[in-house]
Amino acid sequence: MSRRLLGAALAAAVLAAGCASSSKPKPAPLESFTAQLAARPVWNASVGSVDFPLMPALRGNTLVLAGGDGRVLALQADSGRELWRASAGTQISAGVGSDGRFASVVTRDNELLTFEGGKLLWKQRLGSRVVTAPLVAGERVFVMGVDRVVQAFDAIDGQQLWKLQRPGEPLTLLQPGVLAPFKDTLLVGQGPRLAAVDPLQGTLRWEVAVALPRGANEVERLADLVGPAQRNGDVVCARAFQAAVGCVDAQRGSLLWAKNVGGTMAVGGDARQVVGADASDRISAWNAASGELAWSSDKLLNRDLSGALLLERAAVFGDAQGYVHFLSRDSGQTLQRLSTDGSAVVGTPMRAGDAVIVITRKGGVFAFRPE
Known part of the structure; x- marks a missing residue:
C-alpha cells in the first residue's frame, strides 16, 4: 500500500473513530414551526442501499x-419512470x-465501468x-483517485488518453x-487547491489555494476540497475540509474570498x-x-446534515433521520420539513427542473416539488 493510500485510510479511520465516540453530542430536537412553503412529493424510487455519498448525474430530463x-x-427526472437498468456485477465505491x-461508475475492485x-x-x-x-463530458471519462491522480479515458473504447500525477500531501481525504x-x-x-486542467492534454493551466492548512500534525492539516463544487457563471465555490469555505474566479484563476470555518460537507451556492x-x-x-456573513443558525446542531442546496426561497439540507429541511435563505427560519424513509440523507440534495431530489442510506430516491 502506498504512503498516499495508507494516509487516506488513516484519515478515514481517524474520522470514523471520532464519529463513533460515545461522547458525541445529541442532535438538537426538532422545533415546531408554521409551514411557510408548500411542498409535495412527486415520485419515489429505490436504488438499493447506498453506503457512499451519492450525487446523481442529471442531463436534461435524465437522472x-x-x-x-x-x-x-x-x-x-420529472416522473421517476425507469429508462434503463444495468449492473456493475459487484459493489460500487463511487458513482x-x-x-x-x-x-460511468467505479467498483470497490478499482475498476472503471462505462455503460x-x-x-x-x-x-x-x-x-x-x-x-x-467520474465525470463524463466530450466523449471522455475523467477519474480522480484518492491519491488525487487524474486520468482521462475515451468514452467509446476505454483507451487511456492521459494521466496527471502531481506531488501531493501525505494524507488525502476518503471523501x-x-x-x-x-x-x-x-x-x-x-x-x-482548485486546479484547472486542459481536458485534451492533461496539463495544468492554473491553481488557486482555497485554504492554507494549519495544524500540529498531518491529520490536522488535512484540507482537501470537498465535492461537489458550486458554479455560478465564472465563480466556483467549495469547502476545504475542516478549514475554509471560498470562491474562485475560474475564468481568471484567482481567489475571490475565503473564510476560515470548519465543516465536512459541500456548500450550496448561487x-x-x-x-x-x-x-x-x-x-x-x-x-x-x-x-460577508449574512446569518447563522443553530437550529439543527449535531443532526449530521448533508450538503446544501439553494433554491429561490430556501436552503435545503437533509439529516441523519431522513428529514429534509427547507430554511429561509434570508434568515435561516424553518419554512418546511419533510420526511423520507427514516434513514440518513446521503450526499447533497439536487435540483431537477422544479423538483428537489434526495437520496437516503436505504436507497430511497425521493422527489419533492416546492410550490
Whole structure:
C-alpha cells in the first residue's frame, strides 16, 4: 500500500473513530414551526442501499443513479419512470457520472465501468481507490483517485488518453472531491487547491489555494476540497475540509474570498449566496460576492446534515433521520420539513427542473416539488 493510500485510510479511520465516540453530542430536537412553503412529493424510487455519498448525474430530463450493490439505473427526472437498468456485477465505491449517453461508475475492485443505454461498453483497471464520481463530458471519462491522480479515458473504447500525477500531501481525504467541467477546462481538487486542467492534454493551466492548512500534525492539516463544487457563471465555490469555505474566479484563476470555518460537507451556492453547515451543523450563509456573513443558525446542531442546496426561497439540507429541511435563505427560519424513509440523507440534495431530489442510506430516491 502506498504512503498516499495508507494516509487516506488513516484519515478515514481517524474520522470514523471520532464519529463513533460515545461522547458525541445529541442532535438538537426538532422545533415546531408554521409551514411557510408548500411542498409535495412527486415520485419515489429505490436504488438499493447506498453506503457512499451519492450525487446523481442529471442531463436534461435524465437522472442516472447507482446503488452500493452495483445497480445502475436511469430515470426520467420529472416522473421517476425507469429508462434503463444495468449492473456493475459487484459493489460500487463511487458513482455515477453521465453525459446522458454514457454512464460511468467505479467498483470497490478499482475498476472503471462505462455503460451506454444500460449496456456495458468497457472496463478499465485503475491504480488506486476512487471515491469521487467520474465525470463524463466530450466523449471522455475523467477519474480522480484518492491519491488525487487524474486520468482521462475515451468514452467509446476505454483507451487511456492521459494521466496527471502531481506531488501531493501525505494524507488525502476518503471523501468525494472536486471534479467538474468549466467551459473548456477541467476543474479538479488537489488538496486544498482548485486546479484547472486542459481536458485534451492533461496539463495544468492554473491553481488557486482555497485554504492554507494549519495544524500540529498531518491529520490536522488535512484540507482537501470537498465535492461537489458550486458554479455560478465564472465563480466556483467549495469547502476545504475542516478549514475554509471560498470562491474562485475560474475564468481568471484567482481567489475571490475565503473564510476560515470548519465543516465536512459541500456548500450550496448561487449568484447571491453561499450556504453550508460546519462540523457541529451550525449553518452559515455568506454573501457570494464578498464573503460577508449574512446569518447563522443553530437550529439543527449535531443532526449530521448533508450538503446544501439553494433554491429561490430556501436552503435545503437533509439529516441523519431522513428529514429534509427547507430554511429561509434570508434568515435561516424553518419554512418546511419533510420526511423520507427514516434513514440518513446521503450526499447533497439536487435540483431537477422544479423538483428537489434526495437520496437516503436505504436507497430511497425521493422527489419533492416546492410550490
